[in-house]
Amino acid sequence: xxxSWLYQTAQQxxxxxxxxxxxxxxxxLSQLALEQEKRIxxxxxxxxxxxxxxxxx
Amino acid sequence: xxxxxxVAHPQLxxxxxxxxxxxxxxxxxxxxxxLQAPFTLATEQAKLxxxxxxxxxxxxxxxxxxxxxxSWQDQVLTSExxxxxxxxxxxxxxxxxxxxxxxxxxxxxxxxxxxxAELLRPxxxxxxxxxxxxxxxxxxxxxxxxxxxxxxxxxxxxxQYLTLPQPATFEQRQQWFEQRLQQMTTRAPAMQKxxxxxxxxxxxxxxxxxxxxxxxxxxxxxxx
Numbered sequence: 001x002x003x004s005w006l007y008q009t010a011q012q013x014x015x016x017x018x019x020x021x022x023x024x025x026x027x028x029l030s031q032l033a034l035e036q037e038k039r040i041x042x043x044x045x046x047x048x049x050x051x052x053x054x055x056x057x
Numbered sequence: 058x059x060x061x062x063x064v065a066h067p068q069l070x071x072x073x074x075x076x077x078x079x080x081x082x083x084x085x086x087x088x089x090x091x092l093q094a095p096f097t098l099a100t101e102q103a104k105l106x107x108x109x110x111x112x113x114x115x116x117x118x119x120x121x122x123x124x125x126x127x128s129w130q131d132q133v134l135t136s137e138x139x140x141x142x143x144x145x146x147x148x149x150x151x152x153x154x155x156x157x158x159x160x161x162x163x164x165x166x167x168x169x170x171x172x173x174a175e176l177l178r179p180x181x182x183x184x185x186x187x188x189x190x191x192x193x194x195x196x197x198x199x200x201x202x203x204x205x206x207x208x209x210x211x212x213x214x215x216x217q218y219l220t221l222p223q224p225a226t227f228e229q230r231q232q233w234f235e236q237r238l239q240q241m242t243t244r245a246p247a248m249q250k251x252x253x254x255x256x257x258x259x260x261x262x263x264x265x266x267x268x269x270x271x272x273x274x275x276x277x278x279x280x281x
Contacts, residue, residue: 005259006256006259006260006263009252009255009256010256013252014209020080021080021081021084021212022241023209024208024209024210024212024213025213025237025241027206027209027210027213028209028210028212028213028214028234029234029238029256029260031210032230032231032234032260033260033263035227036231036260036263036264036267037263039227039267040263040266040267040270043267043270043271043273043274044270046274046277047270047273047274047277050274050277050278050281051277
């Protein structure tokens with residue numbers, strides 16, 4: 001999540017780029033990365049949940 | 058995507074919101090066209106014909122656009138051009154509207170009582186009449202009170218509104234970032250190239266990973 005390499009790198013570039021649009025781009029990219037990771041986690045959670053229901057017991 | 062932004066603002070030069078959006082439009086390769094009377098019919102109609110996506114962009118004045126947009130509509134969208142010839146059919150119409158009022162005011166029971174979708178209905182009716190595909194409106198509330206980070210996000214959301222299929226899916230938004238990273242990589246200084254490339258690769262890996270997980274979820278749901 002917020003400690004992922006993708007998020008951290010995008011955040012860093014958002015703070016160090018000299019061009020305004022590039023800073024905006026990297027800031028938005030960092031937010032997209034968070035959303036991506038959240039969705040991955042949710043999908044994994046759903047798979048785990050469904051596996052548990054059907055097979056575990 | 059040929060996007061034409063028709064800007065209706067009586068004091069364009071003094072509007073910090075519009076100047077800000079103009080940067081975004083330039084970067085998105087959209088045509089920025091502020092309205093200025095008198096209009097030359099042939100020029101205005103030719104501009105419309107060359108666009109695939111038409112945007113009417115304006116501040117909300119008394120729940121509608123500034124008068125210059127109505128005046129332009131009445132003169133340029135002639136019955137012959139817009140109705141009989143159906144010249145705009147198959148194109149898209151989007152609205153970019155700015156307001157000094159907060160977003161939460163536009164709902165039933167709140168200060169403005171009506172949603173923006175309701176207030177913008179006449180434009181939707183026009184789109185329907187002329188065979189234009191109506192896009193979800195893009196609203197900007199209280200630009201000057203936004204934090205720098207909110208404004209940065211706005212710039213990117215606006216660029217995506219101008220260029221991506223609408224309404225854009227998460228998949229399309231991810232790919233938009235990947236494409237932009239590729240473009241940036243080609244013109245980046247050598248020391249930054251590798252980082253940008255890695256960012257693009259990681260983004261694509263995550264996208265593939267997510268698509269695969271979603272596919273698995275769909276399969277499991279179907280099997281139940």
